[in-house]
Amino acid sequence: xxxxxxxxxxxxxxxxxxxxxxxxxxxxxxxxxxxxxxxxxxxxxxxxxxxxxxxxxxxxxxxxxxxxxxxxxxxxxxxxxxxxxxxxxxxxxxxxxxxxxxxxxxxxxxxxxxxxxxxxxxxxxxxxxxxxxxxxxxxxxxxxxxxxxxxxxxxxxxxxxxxxxxxxxxxxxxxxxxxxxxxxxxxxxxxxxxxxxxxxxxxxxxxxxxxxxxxxxxxxxxxxxxxxxxxxxxxxxxxxxxxxxxxxxxxxxxxxxxxxxxxxxxxxxxxxxxxxxxxxxxxxxxxxxxxxxxxxxxxxxxxxxxxxxxxxxxxxxxxxxxxxxxxxxxxxxxxxxxxxxxxxxxxxxxxxxxxxxxxxxxxxxxxxxxxxxxxxxxxxxxxxxxxxxxxxxxxxxxxxxxxxxxxxxxxxxxxxxxxxxxxxxxxxxxxxxxxxxxxxxxxxxxxxxxxxxxxxxxxxxxxxxxxxxxxxxxxxxxxxxxxxxxxxxxxxxxxxxxxxxxxxxxxxxxxxxxxxxxxxxxxxxxxxxxxxxxxxxxxxxxxxxxxxxxxxxxxxxxxxxxxxxxxxxxxxxxxxxxxxxxxxxxxxxxxxxxxxxxxxxxxxxxxxxxxxxxxxxxxxxxxxxxxxxxxxxxxxxx
Amino acid sequence: xxxxxxxxxxxxxxxxxxxxxxxxxxxxxxxxxxxxxxxxxxxxxxxxxxxxxxxxxxxxxxxxxxxxxxxxxxxxxxxxxxxxxxxxxxxxxxxxxxxxxxxxxxxxxxxxxxxxxxxxxxxxxxxxxxxxxxxxxxxxxxxxxxxxxxxxxxxxxxxxxxxxxx
Numbered sequence: 001x002x003x004x005x006x007x008x009x010x011x012x013x014x015x016x017x018x019x020x021x022x023x024x025x026x027x028x029x030x031x032x033x034x035x036x037x038x039x040x041x042x043x044x045x046x047x048x049x050x051x052x053x054x055x056x057x058x059x060x061x062x063x064x065x066x067x068x069x070x071x072x073x074x075x076x077x078x079x080x081x082x083x084x085x086x087x088x089x090x091x092x093x094x095x096x097x098x099x100x101x102x103x104x105x106x107x108x109x110x111x112x113x114x115x116x117x118x119x120x121x122x123x124x125x126x127x128x129x130x131x132x133x134x135x136x137x138x139x140x141x142x143x144x145x146x147x148x149x150x151x152x153x154x155x156x157x158x159x160x161x162x163x164x165x166x167x168x169x170x171x172x173x174x175x176x177x178x179x180x181x182x183x184x185x186x187x188x189x190x191x192x193x194x195x196x197x198x199x200x201x202x203x204x205x206x207x208x209x210x211x212x213x214x215x216x217x218x219x220x221x222x223x224x225x226x227x228x229x230x231x232x233x234x235x236x237x238x239x240x241x242x243x244x245x246x247x248x249x250x251x252x253x254x255x256x257x258x259x260x261x262x263x264x265x266x267x268x269x270x271x272x273x274x275x276x277x278x279x280x281x282x283x284x285x286x287x288x289x290x291x292x293x294x295x296x297x298x299x300x301x302x303x304x305x306x307x308x309x310x311x312x313x314x315x316x317x318x319x320x321x322x323x324x325x326x327x328x329x330x331x332x333x334x335x336x337x338x339x340x341x342x343x344x345x346x347x348x349x350x351x352x353x354x355x356x357x358x359x360x361x362x363x364x365x366x367x368x369x370x371x372x373x374x375x376x377x378x379x380x381x382x383x384x385x386x387x388x389x390x391x392x393x394x395x396x397x398x399x400x401x402x403x404x405x406x407x408x409x410x411x412x413x414x415x416x417x418x419x420x421x422x423x424x425x426x427x428x429x430x431x432x433x434x435x436x437x438x439x440x441x442x443x444x445x446x447x448x449x450x451x452x453x454x455x456x457x458x459x460x461x462x463x464x465x466x467x468x469x470x471x472x473x474x475x476x477x478x479x480x481x482x483x484x485x486x487x488x489x490x491x492x493x494x495x496x497x498x499x500x501x502x503x504x505x506x507x508x509x510x511x512x513x514x515x516x517x518x519x520x521x522x523x524x525x526x527x528x529x530x531x532x533x534x535x536x537x538x539x540x541x542x543x544x545x546x547x548x549x550x551x552x553x554x555x556x557x558x559x560x561x562x563x564x565x566x567x568x569x570x571x572x573x574x575x576x577x578x579x580x581x582x583x584x585x586x587x588x589x590x591x592x593x594x595x596x597x598x599x600x601x602x603x604x605x606x607x608x609x610x611x612x613x614x615x616x617x618x619x620x621x622x623x624x625x626x627x628x629x630x631x632x633x634x635x636x637x638x
Numbered sequence: 639x640x641x642x643x644x645x646x647x648x649x650x651x652x653x654x655x656x657x658x659x660x661x662x663x664x665x666x667x668x669x670x671x672x673x674x675x676x677x678x679x680x681x682x683x684x685x686x687x688x689x690x691x692x693x694x695x696x697x698x699x700x701x702x703x704x705x706x707x708x709x710x711x712x713x714x715x716x717x718x719x720x721x722x723x724x725x726x727x728x729x730x731x732x733x734x735x736x737x738x739x740x741x742x743x744x745x746x747x748x749x750x751x752x753x754x755x756x757x758x759x760x761x762x763x764x765x766x767x768x769x770x771x772x773x774x775x776x777x778x779x780x781x782x783x784x785x786x787x788x789x790x791x792x793x794x795x796x797x798x799x800x801x802x803x804x
Contacts, residue, residue, distance in 0.1 A: 203665055204665040205665050205666065205667055205668040206668050208665075236668070236693070236712055237692075237693030237694065237711070237712050238693060238694055238695040238709075239695070240693075275693070277799045278692055278693040278712075278716070279690070279692075279716060279717070279719055279797065279799075280690060280719055280797075280798050280799065281690050281693055281694070281695040282695075283688070283695055283697045590661075592654075605658070605661075607661040607664065609664065616714055621799070622799055624693065624712065624714070626712070627712060627713055628667060629665070629667060629668060630661075630664035630665040630667060631665060632661050632662060632664065632665050
């Protein structure tokens, strides 16, 4: 049982530090006119002028995340993700938000099925499996048809422009699974006309080789972005190795009259194995995954109205060592329109439909598992009102119609109030849901239950923050009340998966950043939460810290960062059983960058020293993480 | 083009060169992981398989006095875990139960008829039982660890964890 004094201590610690990323406040970046692909967009509009020549006024900046600034978000740039010493993108994101927890088991691969890690917990929800957190990549919800959650290894930073972590449920905007939160990934485009090639070659401990190459180009109305990541590692122990190959290509063309069409395809091939507990390793418990996703986006923008239509199709084949093979599909479409009704009133309306289907068999035994497809349709609306400067009110609803579960009504409301001198208050309440996955309904891993009902959550949070030139901080209190939570109990053959009546997660989170103090930026944050009895892989406290510094040395610019993580109150099972020792790990990254004069060429050698203190730790019991190890590489931009 | 680019990159100083060499060497730190060898010294009639130590796994079968190949394992401490098959005990049981034609127990040169205690419990399938060493061994960077499995330093292993479902 946890100490009664722990919440109070963590509260004090949490209030003493605060959050660093006020992601609701957009950063100013250069962006091409009319980027409909995500939150970042700039708009060009002709300005009236008395002069003979028309003056083009270009507003450079980022469109706020679908207008809703009341959500508690963390925005992380692609450059930062690419420079992170963490092994995977999801772990890098978790480093930026104390209330986001991601498990790991090695130096490069999360894997799938038994022994897999990469489960995402946000504010006590998600994780096992990570189907209570939705990942939306370039406007498309990314989850497997059968298992209802994304593959953690599918995300690599080489083409990411920006990642946005929405903490707290928001199924009104993001649909099913967005109970704990959402992670929005947006791929990058070249901002100016021309072409660029970026390669990053690295090798490291455990025979790890990582090569990524990206090509970005813009020629006339057509933009192209493509890239490949190839990763191979032998792993830090028997069975921990694997390989990951990700290919991604996108073509965008502007058709005139405000129309823009984008075609994207992303494919991946992941191989590896479950290494098993360190005391009793497994021999060749392999997995082999192929996945491919295609989406087509048509966007139109004119004046105060924008429209987006985006059908998508996602297919994957999974094979396991025990003969299991599945082919699953996810398909659907989103149609969404953003309308500025008044300078202070914005309306977002949309409709979405999705279908998850799949087949599964055990080729060793010849068993075929019956699966019934699942589909739903929904429509949603969100109104943003700014009655006076500095105050934003948001309200929205979503109605989900499903043959299996009838009509589900979801809603949210929130506010953000800038009270002056850099201070702001915000609060939010949202009703969210998750439909059971086909695996939970039909597949015997270790058991299934076709009578499961959707999970529903009511999440509330409230916070205060402050931002100035060098200091940003915030503190948030949150509470998630969940009904019908789907949980597995016991082990095969006595295992069961059932809805449980009601559970509550209450927590505090705080972050602070002191930026540009000379060459140094400091970040620290902490979170504490009470997850009740459902302690399995749901830590009660987590802290993150980082120190970044940059300094020119001759023609080189040297950048370094030390970052660390502390995880406390980690259990392998519910009811506080099977305690895992606290995690404390520190990583170091050093980069030297040289911009070659007269050319758009960048050379950047780097090295990442992971687990600098060579500590023995594990996020999953008996899946010990690697000791001190390193990855060195060279990045070129041509 | 790339040659030109490389030429235009200003070469770093001697100190930076040394730093670069050190940086190139660091990723090979796992080569300092301890090497571990496990020897079956239990009994001439006992074979073991699936020997594991701190994340290392040797999948083959070890007869008496045989050793595993050296394998680099993560530094740390662990017991040696293995599956044990006692061939003599199995043979005696089969002879006693009379499951193999032409093979039976004998007493003072006289064949003893098979006498299974309970025909319903006759087990013809060879069983491999989980065992572990009583001692915990520590292997650190640079070590070469030779671990002997002996009859006085082993016990049944009930610590085998179930699969971890994500």
